[in-house]
Amino acid sequence: MLNMLLSQVLDLMTPVLLAAMAGALCERAGVFNIALEGKMLVGAFVAVATSVAFGSPVLAVLSAVLCTAVFASPLALGGARLGGDPIVIGIGLNLLAAGLTTYLLGAIFGVTGTLVDPAVTALPKFVIAGLADVPVVGAILGHNALVYLSWLLIFVFNIYLFRTPWGLRLRGIGEVPSAAAAMGANVSRYQTAIVILAGGLCGLAGAQLALGSVALFAENMTAGRGWIAVVAVMLGRAHPLGIALACLGFGLADAVGLRLQGQGLPNQITDIAPYAITLLAMIGLGLRGMKKRSV
Amino acid sequence: MIAAALDTKSRLAAILFSIVAAVLLGGLVVGLTGANPISVYLEIAKGAVLGRGLDETLARSVPLVGMALAAAIALRAGLVNLGGDGQMLIGGLAAALVALYVPVPGVARAVLALAAAICAGGLYAWLAAILQLSLGIPFLIASLLFSYIARGLTSYLVRYPLRDPATGMPETYRVASGARLPAHIFDLPVSMAMIVMAVVAIVIVVNDRSGVNGFEWRMTGLNARFAQYSGVNLSRQTQRVAFLSGALAGLVGALLILGQQYRFTDGALLAPGYTWSGLMAAVLAMASPIATIVASVFFAALQVGGFSMERALGLPAVLTWVLQALIILCLAARPILFRKR
Amino acid sequence: EDNSFVLVTPSRIGVNKFLGLGKTGIEKAAADQGAKAKIFEGTDPSTRRQHVQAAIDMKASIVAVMGFEFGDIIADLAPEYPDTNFVIVDTCIPDAPKNVYCAVFREQEAAYLAGAEAALTSASKTVGVIGALDIPFLHRYTDSFGLGAKAARPDINVLPTSWIGGDNPFQDPVRAQTQATLQLSNGADRIYAVAAGSNGGVFKAVADKPGAMAIGLDVNQCGDAPGAILDSTLKKVDVVLPATIDGILKGSAKPVVSFGLAEGGLELVATTEAVASSGCKIAESPDVIGQLKDIQAKIVSGAITVPDPMAQ
Amino acid sequence: MTLLQMKGITKRFDGVVANDGISLSVNSGEIHALMGENGAGKSTLMNILYGLLKPDAGEILVDGKAMDFTNPLGAIAAGIGMVHQTFRQFPDLTVWENLVFQNEPRRGPLVSADAARDFVRRLGSRHGLEIDPDSRVRDLAVGIRQRLEILKALSREARILILDEPTAVLTPQERDGLFTAMRELASKGMALILVTHKIPEVIAITDQITVMRDGRVSGTLVTKETSEAEIIKAMVGRNVPPTIAAKVTSDAEPMLSVKELSVRRAGVTIVDAVSFDVRPGEIVGIAGVSGNGQPQLISAVMGLESATGAVSIGDQDISRFPIARRRAAGISYVPEDRHLTGTAPAASIAENIVFGTHRHAAASSKGFLRKDAIRAQARKLIERFRVKAASEQLPIGSLSGGNMQKVVIAREVEHGSPLIIVEEPTRGVDVGAIEFIHQTLIAERDKGRAILVVSSDLTELLALSDRILVMFEGRINARLTGSDMNEETVGRWMMGGAETR
Numbered sequence A: 001m002l003n004m005l006l007s008q009v010l011d012l013m014t015p016v017l018l019a020a021m022a023g024a025l026c027e028r029a030g031v032f033n034i035a036l037e038g039k040m041l042v043g044a045f046v047a048v049a050t051s052v053a054f055g056s057p058v059l060a061v062l063s064a065v066l067c068t069a070v071f072a073s074p075l076a077l078g079g080a081r082l083g084g085d086p087i088v089i090g091i092g093l094n095l096l097a098a099g100l101t102t103y104l105l106g107a108i109f110g111v112t113g114t115l116v117d118p119a120v121t122a123l124p125k126f127v128i129a130g131l132a133d134v135p136v137v138g139a140i141l142g143h144n145a146l147v148y149l150s151w152l153l154i155f156v157f158n159i160y161l162f163r164t165p166w167g168l169r170l171r172g173i174g175e176v177p178s179a180a181a182a183m184g185a186n187v188s189r190y191q192t193a194i195v196i197l198a199g200g201l202c203g204l205a206g207a208q209l210a211l212g213s214v215a216l217f218a219e220n221m222t223a224g225r226g227w228i229a230v231v232a233v234m235l236g237r238a239h240p241l242g243i244a245l246a247c248l249g250f251g252l253a254d255a256v257g258l259r260l261q262g263q264g265l266p267n268q269i270t271d272i273a274p275y276a277i278t279l280l281a282m283i284g285l286g287l288r289g290m291k292k293r294s295v
Numbered sequence B: 001m002i003a004a005a006l007d008t009k010s011r012l013a014a015i016l017f018s019i020v021a022a023v024l025l026g027g028l029v030v031g032l033t034g035a036n037p038i039s040v041y042l043e044i045a046k047g048a049v050l051g052r053g054l055d056e057t058l059a060r061s062v063p064l065v066g067m068a069l070a071a072a073i074a075l076r077a078g079l080v081n082l083g084g085d086g087q088m089l090i091g092g093l094a095a096a097l098v099a100l101y102v103p104v105p106g107v108a109r110a111v112l113a114l115a116a117a118i119c120a121g122g123l124y125a126w127l128a129a130i131l132q133l134s135l136g137i138p139f140l141i142a143s144l145l146f147s148y149i150a151r152g153l154t155s156y157l158v159r160y161p162l163r164d165p166a167t168g169m170p171e172t173y174r175v176a177s178g179a180r181l182p183a184h185i186f187d188l189p190v191s192m193a194m195i196v197m198a199v200v201a202i203v204i205v206v207n208d209r210s211g212v213n214g215f216e217w218r219m220t221g222l223n224a225r226f227a228q229y230s231g232v233n234l235s236r237q238t239q240r241v242a243f244l245s246g247a248l249a250g251l252v253g254a255l256l257i258l259g260q261q262y263r264f265t266d267g268a269l270l271a272p273g274y275t276w277s278g279l280m281a282a283v284l285a286m287a288s289p290i291a292t293i294v295a296s297v298f299f300a301a302l303q304v305g306g307f308s309m310e311r312a313l314g315l316p317a318v319l320t321w322v323l324q325a326l327i328i329l330c331l332a333a334r335p336i337l338f339r340k341r
Numbered sequence C: 001e002d003n004s005f006v007l008v009t010p011s012r013i014g015v016n017k018f019l020g021l022g023k024t025g026i027e028k029a030a031a032d033q034g035a036k037a038k039i040f041e042g043t044d045p046s047t048r049r050q051h052v053q054a055a056i057d058m059k060a061s062i063v064a065v066m067g068f069e070f071g072d073i074i075a076d077l078a079p080e081y082p083d084t085n086f087v088i089v090d091t092c093i094p095d096a097p098k099n100v101y102c103a104v105f106r107e108q109e110a111a112y113l114a115g116a117e118a119a120l121t122s123a124s125k126t127v128g129v130i131g132a133l134d135i136p137f138l139h140r141y142t143d144s145f146g147l148g149a150k151a152a153r154p155d156i157n158v159l160p161t162s163w164i165g166g167d168n169p170f171q172d173p174v175r176a177q178t179q180a181t182l183q184l185s186n187g188a189d190r191i192y193a194v195a196a197g198s199n200g201g202v203f204k205a206v207a208d209k210p211g212a213m214a215i216g217l218d219v220n221q222c223g224d225a226p227g228a229i230l231d232s233t234l235k236k237v238d239v240v241l242p243a244t245i246d247g248i249l250k251g252s253a254k255p256v257v258s259f260g261l262a263e264g265g266l267e268l269v270a271t272t273e274a275v276a277s278s279g280c281k282i283a284e285s286p287d288v289i290g291q292l293k294d295i296q297a298k299i300v301s302g303a304i305t306v307p308d309p310m311a312q
Numbered sequence D: 001m002t003l004l005q006m007k008g009i010t011k012r013f014d015g016v017v018a019n020d021g022i023s024l025s026v027n028s029g030e031i032h033a034l035m036g037e038n039g040a041g042k043s044t045l046m047n048i049l050y051g052l053l054k055p056d057a058g059e060i061l062v063d064g065k066a067m068d069f070t071n072p073l074g075a076i077a078a079g080i081g082m083v084h085q086t087f088r089q090f091p092d093l094t095v096w097e098n099l100v101f102q103n104e105p106r107r108g109p110l111v112s113a114d115a116a117r118d119f120v121r122r123l124g125s126r127h128g129l130e131i132d133p134d135s136r137v138r139d140l141a142v143g144i145r146q147r148l149e150i151l152k153a154l155s156r157e158a159r160i161l162i163l164d165e166p167t168a169v170l171t172p173q174e175r176d177g178l179f180t181a182m183r184e185l186a187s188k189g190m191a192l193i194l195v196t197h198k199i200p201e202v203i204a205i206t207d208q209i210t211v212m213r214d215g216r217v218s219g220t221l222v223t224k225e226t227s228e229a230e231i232i233k234a235m236v237g238r239n240v241p242p243t244i245a246a247k248v249t250s251d252a253e254p255m256l257s258v259k260e261l262s263v264r265r266a267g268v269t270i271v272d273a274v275s276f277d278v279r280p281g282e283i284v285g286i287a288g289v290s291g292n293g294q295p296q297l298i299s300a301v302m303g304l305e306s307a308t309g310a311v312s313i314g315d316q317d318i319s320r321f322p323i324a325r326r327r328a329a330g331i332s333y334v335p336e337d338r339h340l341t342g343t344a345p346a347a348s349i350a351e352n353i354v355f356g357t358h359r360h361a362a363a364s365s366k367g368f369l370r371k372d373a374i375r376a377q378a379r380k381l382i383e384r385f386r387v388k389a390a391s392e393q394l395p396i397g398s399l400s401g402g403n404m405q406k407v408v409i410a411r412e413v414e415h416g417s418p419l420i421i422v423e424e425p426t427r428g429v430d431v432g433a434i435e436f437i438h439q440t441l442i443a444e445r446d447k448g449r450a451i452l453v454v455s456s457d458l459t460e461l462l463a464l465s466d467r468i469l470v471m472f473e474g475r476i477n478a479r480l481t482g483s484d485m486n487e488e489t490v491g492r493w494m495m496g497g498a499e500t501r
C-alpha cells in the first residue's frame, strides 16, 4: 500500500519536477518563465506525433526536447536578448501552445481531442521481478528512464549551480546582470542558452507526461501541471533540492487527495489539496521569515 | 519597462505592426496546413461584424473588457493579477446567491447582487494582497493559488448544497427574471451589462488620464519606492488596487450570471478564458486603459469571427487563439526589427 | 435554399464518443433525407447559444443539440422560432413548446447491466468505477453500476467511485491512469470507465495488470486495448437521432421519447449479435452472457426497475 | 612610455554626440585625471575603453597595438581594468566568488574553492588590500567593497586601471588610503585613469588632466603646471567661484527635534539613541563613514523605518505619522538616490515635479489633475533652476545626472516647507551644478528655513554647514562648530574619534 503511494507520488511528480527544474534554471538566469505549461504541452504533442511517424520512443523523446527548445526561442530571444517582458512572452507562448497543438492535431492528423495510435508506445519501465513488493525499493523500481533521469538531473543541477564555474556565472548573471557583463560574461548569450536548455527540459517533461505511462496525446493534457511547476519554483526558491521537495509535496498532496476521495471526501475538495497545501507552506515560510527578521 | 518608454504614437505603431505580422504568420500556418488564408480572414472579419456578428462581438466584449481592465489597473500599479478566474467565480457566485435567496424586490435584488459580487471579488483579491504585504508571498502566485481554491470551492457548493436538482448539471437554480439584467434597453441592441461596463470603463479611463488616484497608481507602477518616498502609503494602495482589480473581476462574473447565463453553472464562467484573453489585451495595450479597451474589443471580434469562420469553413476556431498569441509574441519581438545599438 | 440539419455540441467533439455518435447520427439522418449535415462545436455558454442562433438564422430544418447544457438555451429560443424543429438529446425542458422534441436515455439500465457483468466475471470479488467529474448526470452510470453489481452478486465489493477532477477531467488520461492503478491496487479487477477522453488512461492501467479488465463507454471500445476490455455499454445516439428526425419530418414523432434497453437505445455489446466479432473479452464467456441476457430481459419486462439516480 | 592611446573616438546616441573625436594618451606610471561637466561624455569614453560600448569611429591602442574590443573580455585581456562608480558586484555571493567570477580556478570541471580563497589572500597581501574571502559581499562596508572592486581589476593582471569617481563614498582617511594604494600601483608601472568631479583630489594625486566638455576635449593639462581656476575654466567655459557660506548661528526655537531615536534591525542597533535639533535659519550637516546609520536615521525621521524615540516638527509630535503626514507637517525631502527613490525616471519631468503635491489645490481640484497648471509650473521651475531640458513632457530619465538632481531639488524647495532634509545633494554632479545647488540651499537658509544635509562629501559639508554632527556606529559622537569644522577633525571623529587620536 505504502509502496503504491510512493510509486504514484514519484510518477505524479516527475513531469512537474522536470518543468520546475526548467523554471528554476531560468529563474537563476534572471528570466521569469511562466511559459512552462505551454512548453510542456508542445513537448507532449511532439513526442506523440513523432511516435506516430517513426514508432521510436527514443526518437520521440529527442524530438520533443529539440522542438520544445525551438519553441522556447521567442522567450530566449525576446526575454533574454532584447529586454522584452518575459511575462508577456510567457503568456503568449502558453496560448500559442494550446491553440497550435489543437489546430495541428486536426490539420495534420485529422483528429480532435486525442491522438492515439498503435505506433505510440509508452517508455519502457525497469521492472525487476521479485523486488516489486519489497518496501520502498519496490516503489523506487519500476519507473521509466525519464523518472530516474529527473532525479539525476536534480543532483547534476545542484552541482552545476554551486560547484562549477558555469553555475557560479549563472548565479551572478541572475543576481546582477550588469555586474556580470562588466566582468566579461556574455549575459544575453548565457540567458539565451539557459532558456533554450530549459525549453528542452520542458520537452522532457512533456514527453514524460505523454509517453511516461499513457502513450497518447490529449488536448490540453498538461491540465495545469506547468503552473504547479511555476509555483514549485517559487516555493523551492529556485534551489534544486528545494524544488525537488516542493514537487514531492505536490505529488504527495495529489496522491493523498486521490485516496481521500475513497474516504468519502468530495473530489472538488480533494482537488484543492495541492494548492491549499502550497499556500499553507508559503504562509509557514513567510511567518518564519518574519520571525527571523524581527528577532 | 517598455511600456513607459514608448509614447502613444509609437505604442500604436507597435501594436499595429504586431497585428500585421501576426496576421501574416497566422496566414502562413493556415496556408501550410492546406487551407486558404484569405478566405479564413475574410470569414473572420465578416463573422465579427455582419448580421448578428456585431451584437455578439459587443456581448463578448463586456466580460473581455472587464477582465482586461481588471488586469490593466493592477498592472498599472505594478501588480500582476493572475487570479482573475477565482475573483470572477467568487463574484459570480455571490451575485447568484443574492439574486436567488435575498428576499427583496427584483431591481433592488439585481443591484444588491452586483454590489455583493463587487465586494466578494474585491475581498478575494485583497486577501492575496494581504499575503504579499504581510508575508512576502508574491501577489502573482498568491492570486493564482487562490484561483484554484475558488474553483474547487464554488464547484463543491454548486454540486452539493446549492444545486438545482432538476438539471443534470452542477448548477444553481435559475435567477428569477425580475433580478436579471435586461438584455435590451428600449429595444436597442444594448444590454444593461454593456451600460454598466461602459460606465466602469469610462471611470477607469478618466481616472487614469486625469484622476489624482490614477496618477498615484501609475507613478507607483513606474517606481514604487519613489511613490513611497513621496508620501504614497504603498501598503494601503496595494490593498486598494488589488481590491478594485478583484472587484472588477467579480463584477464581470455577476454581469455574466445576471445578464447572460442566469445561473451559476460549474465551469461555465471560465470556459471562454476571459481572464487570459483579458490579460493579453492589457499586456498588448501596455496597460493603458483606452488601448486595453480597444485591444479587448478587437480580441472579442476575433473570437466571435473565429466561431463564425468555423461554422462556415469547418476550420477550428482555435486558430484565433493562435492569432492572439502571435500578436502578443510579435509585439514582444518588435525590438528585433526596430533595434538600435 | 438548401435544406440542412445542424447539430450543436456543448463542447468540442474531440474524443467524446457520445458527441461523436451525435455527429454520426446527424450525418446519417442528412444522408437519408437528402439534406446537408452541419456540426457546430460549442465551447462555453455563449458560443453554444451563438451556434444555436446561427443554425436558426440559416433556416436549418432541424436543429439538434446534445446535453444538459442546452436546457436553458432551447427553453429561451424555441418559443421564439416556432417554425424551426429542435431536437434535444439527453434532456428535456419543462413545458416544452410543440417544436421541441426530446430523446432521453435511461443510462442507468446499461450501467446496471455492466455492474452485473463486472461482478459476475470478477475473480477478486472487487469492482470499481471511475467517473470524469462528479456531476449529477454521471451518477446514472456510477451509482447504477454499483447497484447492478450488488444485485448480481451480493458478496461483491464495490469500491467508492473515483473522480478524475482536476483542470481537465474529460481529457486527463494521466490522472485517470493513476486513479485506475489505485483501484486495481485496492483489489478491483473490473473497472467501468465513465471518463470520456480520459478513458485511455484507465485502459492503459488495466492492460498493464494481468487479469484486470475495463468496461468502455458509449461505443464499442474493445479495440482500444485489445484483450484488456471486457465489454462496452452502447448509447445508440447514432440510431436514435436519425429515427427521431425521420419521425419529425413524417409528423409521427412524440415530444418526449425515452430510450432504454427495451427500445434498443442502450445496449451492452455482450447481448448483441455482434459480440463474437466485437473484440470484447466477454465473448469468451457465453455463460455470463446468458445470465446478462436474463437480467436484461427482466429489466425490459419491468421485473427489475433500475432507479434513476438523477430523480432522487 | 605611452601605454594607452585613444584616437578620434566618436560615439552618438540617437542624435546626441556623447563623444566627438576624443583623443587621450596615458603613460605607464601615470595617474591621469578625466574631468568634465555632467554629460560631458566621460562615462561613455570609459565604457568604450572597457568594451561595454562600441565606438562609431576612432581607435584604441594599447602598447601601440590597435585593439578592437567587442566586450569587456577583450578589454580585460588587453590589461584594462575598471572600478565602476556603482560597484559591479554580486551581493549574495561571497568575496571569493565575486573575485574569481569568469576566471575561476578549476579542479576538473569544478571550481576549486580552496585555490580561490588562497588566491584572494595572496592577492590581498601583495597589494596591501586584505579582505576575508568568505564574507558575503552584502555584509561588507562600502570601503571594503571598493577594495574588492580594485582587487577584481588587479586579479586580471590589469595594467591600465580606470576608477570612476572612486572617492564619492569614502571618508578622508579611506580616501587617503586609496590614494596611497594608487600611487603604489602607479609606481609599479601601471597607468591609472581617475574620473572625478573633485578638483582638490586631482591636484593632489594626478600627473596629467584631460578635461572634456560637450563630448570634446577642452583641455589637456599637466597637473604641476596648472591651477584650480584653469581646470574649472576648461570644464565649464567660465569662472565659478567656490561656494563658501558665511557661518551663522541660530537661537530660534528648534524646527526639527529628534529625541532618543533608535532603529533596530534583526537584533542589531543601527541608530542608537540619537538626539539633535535643527533650528530655522541654519544648515546642520551630518557626516559619517557610510554604514554608520546615517540613511537609517533619515529614514526614521521620515517615517520610512520603524523606530523608537520622538521626532517633532515645531511643537507637533510626528513620531507616529506615516511619511505623507510628516511631509504635510512641514518636511521637504531629497532622497539619496535620484534614480531609485528620487524620481520615476520613465515619467515626464512635469509629472515628477508635481508628484507629492498633486493633491494640493494648485495641481488638482475635486480629484482631477489640472494638467495645464502642472505643466506651467514645471516650465517655470525648469527656467528658474536653469535645467537643461527641451520640454517638460520628456521623461526625466533622459536628463543628465546634474539636471535630474536640479529638478529634484527644485521640487522640494518649491514645497515651501519650513524644514528641508537633503541627502547627498550633489553626488555625481558637476561643478556648475554643485555651485547652483549650494547657492540654492544657502538662499533657503537665509530665508529662515531649517536645513539638514547628509553627505559623504566632506568638502561639501564643510562648505555648507553651520554645525556638523558626526555619526559613528549609530551614535552622534561629535557636535562640531566654528574652528572645529575642518577636514582633519571631522575625519578623525568619523573614524571613531577619541580612540584613534
Ligand SMILES: Nc1ncnc2c1ncn2[C@@H]1O[C@H](COP(=O)(O)OP(=O)(O)OP(=O)(O)O)[C@@H](O)[C@H]1O
Pocket (backbone or CB within 6 Å): D013, D014, D016, D017, D018, D036, D037, D038, D039, D040, D041, D042, D043, D044, D045, D398, D399, D400, D401, D402, D428, D430
Ligand atoms: N546609452 C545611452 N543612450 C542615450 N544617450 C546616452 C547614453 N549614454 C550616454 N548618453 C548621453 O551621452 C552623453 C554623455 O553621457 P556620459 O554618461 O558619458 O556623461 P558623463 O560625462 O559620464 O556624465 P556624469 O558626469 O554625469 O557622469 C549624455 O548626454 C548622455 O545623456
Ligand SMILES: Nc1ncnc2c1ncn2[C@@H]1O[C@H](COP(=O)(O)OP(=O)(O)OP(=O)(O)O)[C@@H](O)[C@H]1O
Pocket (backbone or CB within 6 Å): D043, D044, D047, D084, D085, D086, D164, D397, D398, D399, D400, D401, D402, D427, D428, D429
Ligand atoms: N540618457 C541616457 N539614456 C540611457 N542611458 C544612459 C543615459 N545617460 C547615461 N546612460 C547610461 O548610464 C550609465 C551611467 O552609469 P555610471 O555608473 O557611469 O554613472 P555616471 O554616468 O557617472 O552617472 P552619475 O554620475 O550621474 O551617477 C552610462 O554608462 C550610460 O550608458
Ligand SMILES: [Mg+2]
Pocket (backbone or CB within 6 Å): D042, D043, D044
Ligand atoms: Mg559618468
Ligand SMILES: [Mg+2]
Pocket (backbone or CB within 6 Å): D085, D165, D428
Ligand atoms: Mg558620474
